[in-house]
Structure formats: structure tokens, C-alpha cells
Amino acid sequence: MSAVLGGCSRCGSSGEGSGGEAPEDQPADRIDGTAAGEHQPTEGKVLLVAQSTFTRDDQGRWVRPDAAKLLIFRHQGGAWSREEIVDSDSNVFHKGMVFGDGAILTIGGDQAALKLWRNSGGEWHAETVWQPSFGGQRNRLRDVEVANFDGGDPEIVLATHDQGVVAVVRRTSAGWEPMELDREPDTFVHEVEVGDVDGDGTPEVYSTPSRPNLGTGGAQPGKIKRYRWTGTGFESDVVAQWDTRHAKEVLVADLDGNGRPELYAALEGETEAGSGPGGRLVEPAEIVRLTSTESGWTSEVVGVIPDERQCRFLMAGDLDGDGRSELIAAAFTTGIWMLEPGTSLPWSITNLTRSTGGFEHASLLADMDGDGALELFVADDAHGRLVRFTWQDGRLSAPEVIATRATPQSAMTWNLWVADLETAR
Numbered sequence: 512m513s514a515v516l517g518g519c520s521r522c523g524s525s526g527e528g529s530g531g532e533a534p535e536d537q538p539a540d541r542i543d544g545t546a547a548g549e550h551q552p553t554e555g556k557v558l559l560v561a562q563s564t565f566t567r568d569d570q571g572r573w574v575r576p577d578a579a580k581l582l583i584f585r586h587q588g589g590a591w592s593r594e595e596i597v598d599s600d601s602n603v604f605h606k607g608m609v610f611g612d613g614a615i616l617t618i619g620g621d622q623a624a625l626k627l628w629r630n631s632g633g634e635w636h637a638e639t640v641w642q643p644s645f646g647g648q649r650n651r652l653r654d655v656e657v658a659n660f661d662g663g664d665p666e667i668v669l670a671t672h673d674q675g676v677v678a679v680v681r682r683t684s685a686g687w688e689p690m691e692l693d694r695e696p697d698t699f700v701h702e703v704e705v706g707d708v709d710g711d712g713t714p715e716v717y718s719t720p721s722r723p724n725l726g727t728g729g730a731q732p733g734k735i736k737r738y739r740w741t742g743t744g745f746e747s748d749v750v751a752q753w754d755t756r757h758a759k760e761v762l763v764a765d766l767d768g769n770g771r772p773e774l775y776a777a778l779e780g781e782t783e784a785g786s787g788p789g790g791r792l793v794e795p796a797e798i799v800r801l802t803s804t805e806s807g808w809t810s811e812v813v814g815v816i817p818d819e820r821q822c823r824f825l826m827a828g829d830l831d832g833d834g835r836s837e838l839i840a841a842a843f844t845t846g847i848w849m850l851e852p853g854t855s856l857p858w859s860i861t862n863l864t865r866s867t868g869g870f871e872h873a874s875l876l877a878d879m880d881g882d883g884a885l886e887l888f889v890a891d892d893a894h895g896r897l898v899r900f901t902w903q904d905g906r907l908s909a910p911e912v913i914a915t916r917a918t919p920q921s922a923m924t925w926n927l928w929v930a931d932l933e934t935a936r
Contacts, residue, residue: 557583559929576621596628600624603621604925605619605655608928640680651671653700670719676694690744692747695720697722699723716737717738719757719761734752757778758779760822761776767852776798780797792819795819796816797814818844823841838850843868847862847889867898868893869924874888875889875928896916
């Protein structure tokens with residue numbers, strides 16, 4: 512791997528929703544024992560599940576994009592319930608989150624749309640905040656974060672496909688106003704992350720651009736860029752770039768406990784050229800730490816995920832309750848991993864479970880039951896289910912099944928989010 516430091520096959524799908532019928536996620540027939548007693552989720556909190564759905568093509572394959580769907584799960588009266596938001600204007604919700612006055616914010620594609628949804632009379636109604644056209648083959652809002660750069664109202668930060676646009680959308684007295692920070696043709700920006708890594712008191716924006724996803728295997732270069740607020744606009748620079756790897760996931764978190772966060776990136780594994788998505792693995796996925804110093808950036812490998820080609824969710828938190836935060840990684844085929852920070856590199860790494868998986872393997876650490884301990888929520892798309900884990904007796908519990916779907920390949924989950932929706936309103 513060469514790094515330069517500075518101062519899904521379905522991911523390529525396109526087309527309109529067909530309007531066909533696909534199996535829906537349904538509340539599980541029963542709740543496992545882990546939901547009993549003190550581990551029962553707090554009423555009022557919601558679990559948001561952002562998805563793309565699919566119908567069969569002429570060959571019977573579940574690959575034809577259908578309408579975007581956001582599932583809203585609540586735990587009431589000892590059982591899970593579900594409602595949904597369906598948006599026929601988009602064929603994917605890449606993320607859903609509670610924003611501002613209690614609205615639900617969604618980002619979609621291939622008709623890129625940033626929307627705020629509010630419930631009135633038992634129905635969800637959308638306000639379209641921004642619906643841009645970038646001029647490429649794809650027109651997707653791929654990731655979103657919320658930050659505050661100037662001390663005013665929060666700003667919405669967005670990553671897009673496929674013209675490499677990174678943008679900030681602000682609320683002004685005249686309405687919503689977009690500002691482009693970057694644009695690069697034929698570029699997928701896979702994620703944005705915000706945080707004050709340089710320690711100046713103002714969050715920066717970090718993005719992960721690369722060329723469109725390769726389905727043939729082989730080296731794929733990529734980089735991480737940074738955007739810093741100057742008081743009137745943003746200036747950008749390159750944090751790191753790789754000749755044979757690219758990152759789809761970055762995380763800002765303080766895992767060394769010094770009060771100042773570091774930047775972490777999950778580098779995709781490298782497969783043999785021409786071997787395709789399931790071809791021979793040359794180099795497995797790696798987790799690197801990027802630290803800002805006065806002379807630039809340093810890069811260190813904190814962990815390698817054995818026999819794994821991709822890892823697209825990193826989380827930081829004290830999952831095991833030992834008083835120290837760990838790095839939790841959700842990999843494609845090898846399950847959930849825990850990396851425990853230490854003074855030597857690489858860190859200790861433990862495979863917590865291999866019972867879940869998925870192309871994205873969307874996962875989230877959150878305290879939904881209100882007991883002060885984090886739970887792990889996982890979209891196990893490999894088996895068509897949504898599950899929750901708690902930490903019990905020094906290990907990850909058996910999965911509590913929240914919801915299942917009859918045909919796993921009829922949907923893909925892109926993100927999970929837990930919030931107190933009633934309080935936010």
C-alpha cells in the first residue's frame with residue numbers, strides 16, 4: 512500500500528422505480544429475552560432504517576430499483592411496531608435522521624433530493640429542501656452530516672455521486688441556500704464526516720472521493736479531503752491519498768482519551784485485477800488512524816480485518832462497559848469486530864460475531880433502552896433481518912430479532928439512526 516500524506520454491483524444500479532411489489536420488513540413474531548427487563552427499549556425513541564428496495568427483472572433477479580423506503584421502528588407495550596415513509600421520487604434513501612424541530616431528514620437518488628418529513632394527521636408530508644442536478648450519469652445524495660461552523664443555525668453537509676460534489680446547505684431568511692465546496696467529474700464521494708480534528712474549536716469536513724466503483728477487481732486509488740471554515744467560506748486540502756486503495760468510511764473520534772479526536776478510515780481491500788467483486792483477495796481491509804500535527808498528517812494502521820475485502824461502518828463507543836471506548840467495525844462477510852486502543856500497534860482485534868453481514872452491513876451504537884450502556888443495532892441484510900445486541904457476561908449477547916423480511920435480496924439497508932422523535936418535536 513502506498514500512501515501520500517498532505518499538510519456493490521447494486522451500487523452501480525440505475526433506473527426508475529418499477530412500482531412492483533416486494534416483500535416488506537415486518538415486526539418479528541417474537542422478541543428475544545434480551546428485550547426483557549432493564550434491556551427493554553425506551554418508549555418514545557425511534558430506530559430509523561434507510562433502505563433501497565428492489566423488484567425482480569425479467570430473469571427473476573432482485574436487481575430492479577424501486578421506491579426509496581425509510582422504516583420507523585418503535586418499542587411500545589413490550590413489542591416492536593413499524594411505520595414507513597416511501598418516496599417514489601427516489602430509488603434509495605441513503606440516510607434518514609431527526610433534524611431541527613423534529614422533522615426527519617432524508618437524502619435520496621437517483622433523483623437527488625434532500626427532504627424534511629413531518630407528520631400531520633397521521634401521515635408524513637415532505638418539504639423538498641434541495642433537489643439539484645449534477646449533470647452526470649448518477650444524481651445521488653450519498654451521505655449527510657449536520658454541523659455548526661459559524662455559531663448560527665446548524666448546516667447540512669452533503670456528499671454526492673457522480674460529479675464529486677461536496678456541498679453545505681444553510682437556512683437563511685430567504686430560505687435554504689446551497690454552497691458547493693468541491694466538484695470533480697466522474698467521482699463518487701462516498702462519505703462526509705465532521706469534527707474538530709485540528710483542535711481549533713471549529714469542525715472540519717472530511718470526504719472520501721474516488722472514481723466510480725470497480726466491478727472488475729484490481730487496485731482502485733482514492734483519497735481523503737478536508738474542508739476548513741475560514742469565516743467566509745471553505746478552503747480544502749488533501750489529508751491522504753492511496754495508489755491502490757480507497758476509503759468509503761471515515762470516522763472522527765477520540766479513542767486515545769486525550770480530549771482531541773483523531774480521524775479513522777476503513778480502507779477497502781484489494782482484489783486481483785480482472786477477478787471481479789468475488790475474486791481473489793490480494794490485501795485485506797485495513798483500519799488506519801490519521802492524526803493532525805503541526806507538520807502535517809501521520810498515518811498508522813491500527814488494525815487489519817483478516818480475509819475481508821470491505822468494511823463500510825466504523826463506530827466508537829464503550830460497548831463492553833469497561834470505561835474506555837473501542838472501535839467497532841462492521842465488515843462485509845466476516846461479521847462485527849472490536850478493536851481495543853492500546854499503546855502499541857496494531858491494536859488488539861476481536862471478532863465479536865459472524866452471525867450478521869451485508870454489502871453495507873449498516874450498524875449503529877446507541878442507548879435505546881436508557882440504561883446508560885450502549886447497544887449494537889445491525890442491519891443483517893445477508894439474512895434479511897434487523898437485530899439488536901447488548902453486552903452481557905463479558906460478550907455480545909445473542910441477537911434480538913427486531914424485524915425480518917421474506918426475501919433478503921429485496922432490499923439493501925444503507926444507514927441506521929436512533930433518536931427521541933417525540934422530544935425533538
